[in-house]
Amino acid sequence: MAIDRETRAQFIETLGRFVRERLRPNEARVSDDDAVPADILAEMRDLGLYGLSIPEEYGGLGLAMADEIEVMFTFCQTSPAFRSAFGTNVGIGAQGLIIDGTAAQKAKYLPKLASGELTSSFCLTEPDAGSDAASLKTSARRDGDSYILNGTKRYITNAPSAGLFTVMARTDAAIKGAGGISAFVVEAGTPGIRIGKPEKKMGQQGAKIADVIFEDARVPAENLIGGVEGKGFKTAMKVLDRGRLHISSVCIGVALRLLDDSIAYASERKQFGQRIADFQLVQAMLADCKTEIYAAQCMVRDAASRFDAGESVSTEAACCKYFASEMVGRVADRAVQIFGGAGYVADYGIERFYRDVRIFRIYEGTSQIQQMVIARSLTK
Known part of the structure; x- marks a missing residue:
């Protein structure tokens, strides 16, 4: 629903x-501790951030896509780990229920997701199934009024803190491709579910990922989405x-932060008797950042408005994710260059952002997968 x-x-x-006032002063702390402080998580719940995209009837804010991206442009001008804490509730962790869930499933789980009482995770990727998601091997065998799940899901965002999982599993072994896959909503306390050790990552400390292992986990048949x-x-x-x-708008928010920091540093730092902001080659890097950010914003705003109008935006969404995730990588690289030696050391935080944004070109579909989606839509 659009808001005024x-x-x-x-x-x-x-x-x-x-x-x-709250997030930027805690960025280094989150990175050092590899955790978002509990009081900040509570404040984000109070602000309604866990329920941005969840319909109002279930206690969420029910934002339209066009509103959600504008919110992300502002909120994501800080360490991405903060957004990740509630991002799965807004996006991939809850959307399966919102889009295709039964009335009973929605009524049972969405209010708890909207309030942040539950954090959700999206279990698709496996050790041998990443970009080729249709080849997943996790099985769901019908047994009376339940399904028995077996398999391992890998690199699952928020798995250590999740109370609920949206799980893709193969219910028909005879169908090897996408047609044999079903979706389940699975509670974290279900016997037979283990969470692996959180991975040590290149960036985004404070946003935890881990394996989710299913060993004869019995899931009620009513949880088949x-x-x-x-x-x-x-x-x-x-x-x-x-x-x-959503991820495209996150990339734009981080890029806006990097550009602001670069402008501020270039305006203060002096070399050869003048601000480095007065050097044309530095100005060129700033101009390239602004231009690419603006282009990404225009793309995402257009695609979001089409989405809200009910149009199919698979191609446009792929274009946005491809361009925005590559764009923020280039902006981060230029920021390091503008900061020079200060950009390479930890004190200024630029090197942390440089590491943080690298994952955007990989998760929720690599840049190469986006290229394939776009090209196939053009040539089918």
């Missing part, structure tokens, strides 16, 4: 102040289409 401009502006202003087998892969793809617009 005044309400959106007030909410964004509140979030901007929260980012400046939509109540129909064989629709899970389609659900996953619809979730990812929307998620790619």
